[in-house]
Amino acid sequence: MPSEIKSKEIKATILTSQPRSGSYFSIYIQTDIQDTLIPSQLYDSGFLLLKNQPGIYYRSFILKDTGWYTYGPFSFIINNVHYSTNSIKINVIENLKRKIGRWARCF
Secondary structure: OOOOOEEEEEOOEEOOOOOEOOOEEEEEEEOOOOOOOOOHHHHHOOOEEOOOOOOEEEEEEEOOOOEEEEEOOOEEEEOOEEEEEOOEEEEEEOOOOOOOOOOOOOO
């Protein structure tokens, strides 16, 4: 009889809620995976282990154009556990013009 695959949801988060075109942002996930090596399924999905932060993985994206974009959901199987994340929707805004001076942004 084949072993049953368990399922776990992982919350995907970002630190920059409204990044600018021409920059990059990262999606972070935190798991209970205690493997000292990066599990190949995560690596194949583009996620890397955050340095000195066991169980926290990230994936970076370069933003070329403005507009709304959706990333995810991401899913992978590690040790017979199916992990899946939520999707993240972001609004990429125009990059700042290169001028001498100070910039302020109000929300």
